[in-house]
Amino acid sequence: MIALCACVGLLCAGRGELTPSSWELYVLSHNGEILSTHRLAQKVSVRLQNDGRFGGSSGCNNFFGSYEYGEGVLVLSSVGATRKMCDTKSMDIESLLLTLFRDGKASYTLENDELILERDSLKAVFKKAR
Template identity: 30%
Template sequence: MRYQLSIPVTAVALLALSACGTESQGGSGNSVAPDVPLTGVRWSVDSVSVDGKKTAAPTDAYVEITDKGRAMGNYGCNHFGADITIKGDTVTVGPGEMTEMACDKKVQGFEDTLRAAFSGKLKAKLTDGRLTLTTEKGDAIAMTAEQPAPLIGTRWTVDSLVSGETATSLPAGTEGKAHLTIAEDGTVGGSLGCNRFSSTAKVSGDSITLGRLASTRKLCPGPEMDLERELVKVLSEGTVKYEVKHRTLTLTASNGKGLAAFADMR
């Protein structure tokens, strides 16, 4: 799923690290260490430590790696992109771009911390599937190699609404309240942000055909009902396109309206 950034960018990607061989320098016998092999992996951000204080990351903060010299990911709420260069175990992150969705105050604080740490020259250390990027001041970003989440059986928590190429944040106060799970028996259920719902789901190729939506009928505060109405528009379309990228799911109706959700591994 592509998102419209506040500053035009190419497809966001994070940390381009290519594998290079050892090179001799002159006849001295010294060598240049190969670049840390991190491409083709989605790294889930675990925490950021600044001045000895560790801050846990939101569930959907991540970094992806490409060999095209670009970095992509999510600071915890907003998506970002940046150019990078790699030499040995040194990662140099250039100025980046990001979306400008409104975020929960606590998440916004983490985003500011991660954005400040993920800049300039960083030392990369990879140990047993865990990546640490350390700044010149000694601050550190801890990440773990992330396994893709299966479409079936995963609890997908809605974190944004989609309209064409644009993603928008959820109504204030509704974060984490809407979710869905497709079961092995072809049923789907969860929460619309206020009311519980159930339906059927038939997966074929890159599409999901949803049956008639049934839900409870509670009355909830305005923002929750606003979110519910938007989700009902998507889930009542019949057939929607789906895409799973690592731990992110997007559902898009024929009119371009949709939702994005992350795999809740609790």
């Protein structure tokens, strides 16, 4: 288990709230190339809950699972998703995002109302939902 910060529900050193929070995708890059996420079937989003669960939209389907977090690392588990078909562009973006939100570790940075998630060659920048 990852050691959690002493400040429950907040990141250490007052860097900002991680849970509960809702985030909307702002920028997605794969191998350093910025991908267009405009005109997807649904807005890409993720919501982190205090009880260690998360969920969101990957542009076509919804995904969900459990998470723990420590210094700069999210550990995702029991991840699942709905399975409807959408247009090709939405499905391509979704495939990349579900690689980011699969069981295992993803690194994160939280600053200036942005949540940056990275795994392998993927980088997703989320803005805090208002």
